[in-house]
Amino acid sequence: MDPDLVTALRAIANPTRLQLLAWLREPERHFPVADTAVDPHEVGVCVSxxxxxxxxxxxxxxxxxxxxxxxxxxxxxxxxxxxxxxRDEDRIARLITTLGQTL
Known part of the structure; x- marks a missing residue:
């Protein structure tokens, strides 16, 4: 079993952590990023x-x-x-592929 996959699955097993990851998929929809000077897709969303x-x-x-x-x-x-x-979209995509090949 791929240990990175197990670590990722443990991280998203918590409903709140999964929700945070989902919100960050579309940051402009879930956070008031229009007022910030950074691109939420390039830099991210401020923890505050x-x-x-x-x-x-x-x-x-x-x-x-x-x-x-x-x-x-x-x-x-x-x-x-x-x-x-x-989000690290490349890493998430690789983990999804690994999950699909594992199950």
Missing amino acids: LIHAKAGLARSTVSAYLAELQRAGLLRATRLGKWTHYR
């Missing part, structure tokens, strides 16, 4: 916007995002004191 939408403690949201990043599903970009997250 993700936190506000999730309605959870900042530490919980940060831990969930870190788990998705460790699983290779998200990439983090630091801009000054803010961290932005975006």
Whole structure:
């Protein structure tokens, strides 16, 4: 069994982490990114916007995002004191392919 696939499946087994990943698929639809100076697809969405939408403690949201990043599903970009997250679409596509070949 591919250990990267197992790690990714564990990360998305949590409904909230799966929801975060889904929101980041269409950031312009789920976050007020029009007011930001960065492209949410290139740089990502600021963790403060993700936190506000999730309605959870900042530490919980940060831990969930870190788990998705460790699983290779998200990439983090630091801009000054803010961290932005975006999906790693290539990695997600490879994991989906691996899942399809495994099951």
